[in-house]
Amino acid sequence: MGEVIRSDLVVVGAGVAGLTAALVAAADGLSVTVLTKGRAWEASGGEQSTSTFYAQGGIAVVEPDNPEDSVALHLADTLAAGAGLTDPLATEPILADGWEAVAQLVGWGADFDTGSDGRFLRTREGGHSVRRIIHAGGDATGARVQQALATAVAQSPVRVLDDAVATQVLLADGRAAGLEFVSGGVRGVVRAASVLIATGGMGHVYSATTNPAGSTGDGIALALRAGAEVADLEFIQFHPTMLYVPGAHGRRTLVSEAVRGEGGILVDTDGDSVTAGVHPLGDLAPRDVVARAVTAAMRRTGSPHVWLDLSPVPDFARRFPTVTAGVRASGLDIDDLRLPVVPGAHYLCGGVVTDGDGRTSVPGLFAAGEVARTGLHGANRLASNSLLEGLVMGRATARAVASEPGVRGDVDRPKLSELPACDRAELQDAMSANGALDRTADGLDEVAALLEGAPARRLATVADIEDANLTLAARAVVAAARAREESRGCHYRADFPQVDEVGRSHRFRLVEGQMVAGVLVD
Ligand code: FAD
Ligand code: SIN
Numbered sequence: 001m002g003e004v005i006r007s008d009l010v011v012v013g014a015g016v017a018g019l020t021a022a023l024v025a026a027a028d029g030l031s032v033t034v035l036t037k038g039r040a041w042e043a044s045g046g047e048q049s050t051s052t053f054y055a056q057g058g059i060a061v062v063e064p065d066n067p068e069d070s071v072a073l074h075l076a077d078t079l080a081a082g083a084g085l086t087d088p089l090a091t092e093p094i095l096a097d098g099w100e101a102v103a104q105l106v107g108w109g110a111d112f113d114t115g116s117d118g119r120f121l122r123t124r125e126g127g128h129s130v131r132r133i134i135h136a137g138g139d140a141t142g143a144r145v146q147q148a149l150a151t152a153v154a155q156s157p158v159r160v161l162d163d164a165v166a167t168q169v170l171l172a173d174g175r176a177a178g179l180e181f182v183s184g185g186v187r188g189v190v191r192a193a194s195v196l197i198a199t200g201g202m203g204h205v206y207s208a209t210t211n212p213a214g215s216t217g218d219g220i221a222l223a224l225r226a227g228a229e230v231a232d233l234e235f236i237q238f239h240p241t242m243l244y245v246p247g248a249h250g251r252r253t254l255v256s257e258a259v260r261g262e263g264g265i266l267v268d269t270d271g272d273s274v275t276a277g278v279h280p281l282g283d284l285a286p287r288d289v290v291a292r293a294v295t296a297a298m299r300r301t302g303s304p305h306v307w308l309d310l311s312p313v314p315d316f317a318r319r320f321p322t323v324t325a326g327v328r329a330s331g332l333d334i335d336d337l338r339l340p341v342v343p344g345a346h347y348l349c350g351g352v353v354t355d356g357d358g359r360t361s362v363p364g365l366f367a368a369g370e371v372a373r374t375g376l377h378g379a380n381r382l383a384s385n386s387l388l389e390g391l392v393m394g395r396a397t398a399r400a401v402a403s404e405p406g407v408r409g410d411v412d413r414p415k416l417s418e419l420p421a422c423d424r425a426e427l428q429d430a431m432s433a434n435g436a437l438d439r440t441a442d443g444l445d446e447v448a449a450l451l452e453g454a455p456a457r458r459l460a461t462v463a464d465i466e467d468a469n470l471t472l473a474a475r476a477v478v479a480a481a482r483a484r485e486e487s488r489g490c491h492y493r494a495d496f497p498q499v500d501e502v503g504r505s506h507r508f509r510l511v512e513g514q515m516v517a518g519v520l521v522d
Pocket of ligand 1: 060388
């Protein structure tokens, strides 16, 4: 057994949500420990552990003195993208706090691209009615944000445990009281009055994704096993333009939506527009609409991809250096000025249910960032609202944590030696075939049978833990997708193609190993 660490707050995750919360809580005088798979900042330039690092397009934020924009307009765009399930009361304060949160990030050292007048440059992405997305290093926004946060944390009293994988939330008298983790094969414990899950998404339930390798749904699994509620998990957002590389598995290069914001055009392999007649915003329609149009174009032409025509984008390599590097690393020639693209698993719109302070249904347990379901994203996230949410909710959670009571009573530490776990490739293939963009009852039943029949696996390695988490997280997605007998936002049921009149979120809890459903009332 490793050491027992004591902190006021323990954070799982070193992306935008986790590090923001850690910095704000530490500035308020709390002792904070952060656990992360990999490292908070990989200076070598190799594979990074956070989705935050890989973010390209930017941060959607309303500049207070921009006469073309307002929080009300940003709210309207967010509600339109969310397809009836975005909660306006939860959303407005998140959007309204955006500017202050960005100002704090700039104070920590993040620098955004500016024009000759010294003001932030702004781009446009799908579903936005105005240019409101600020960016850094062209399309290296996430890398700049991650570096600024990790550098600020390194200069703060926050303790970061790299390569430390959280395995279970510890409870005392029904409230969260710490975490168990494994690092270098050794188990350790952090005892803390508050536990924040900020583990990002679960792209690796599918065989190809834009997400980093550690996005294996750990936070969803940790929260479910601790008794917390999750909601809206059926809404997995597929980005319309992931680089197509034949036969490639795992993380793949994203081609930012900002490329279309700067003039890029989607055409099928016959040369016809992919989105003509589909939506008034054309190639800049909300993501679910464009992703389905891309899939339809691929079916129509029989091609495994569509083309993204870069020729209208001036000085592409300078404006989009991250995409350019990713394309070259994949062995493709950027000078062709057209890229083969396909929809790819990108973002978890639902998650662990929280209030506006990041509190989950388990006292002392908080969630923030992509893993959380605040009500902002509804059935489909508006582009570039995620970094914004991570910043704003990281701050809100840190402030709420400061008022938590200390841990009393004995900490319950059940021995976690084995869990049900599917073979990873089999799970990913089944989810890609039957739980992705086109779903039916029969297909979902098939994948549910695989997941529910997962054999018990001894948890000897981090991969075993991740496979068990992928299995539980996928079960929750499939349960939610089976329950939603309609099509809305990112969730399309070929057997129920209509939208129900009443939009409701479904919540799920894990009770004695079974997924139990209810309706979420915001
Ligand atoms: P992450 O940044 O993913 O961090 C998760 C952390 O949790 C990591 O440190 C990970 O190691 C750790 N972790 C996970 N499980 C465990 C465990 N069991 N134990 C310990 N640590 C664990 N959004 C935008 O708003 N704008 C964009 O331009 C944009 N572009 C994107 C481009 C790409 C390619 C991708 C993948 C996403 C993009 N997004 C964008 C989405 C956005 O980047 C993410 O939703 C956001 O960064 C998530 O932040 P987070 O802090 O919640 O999680
Ligand atoms: C992109 O740059 O297209 C990604 C933006 C996002 O996911 O919000």
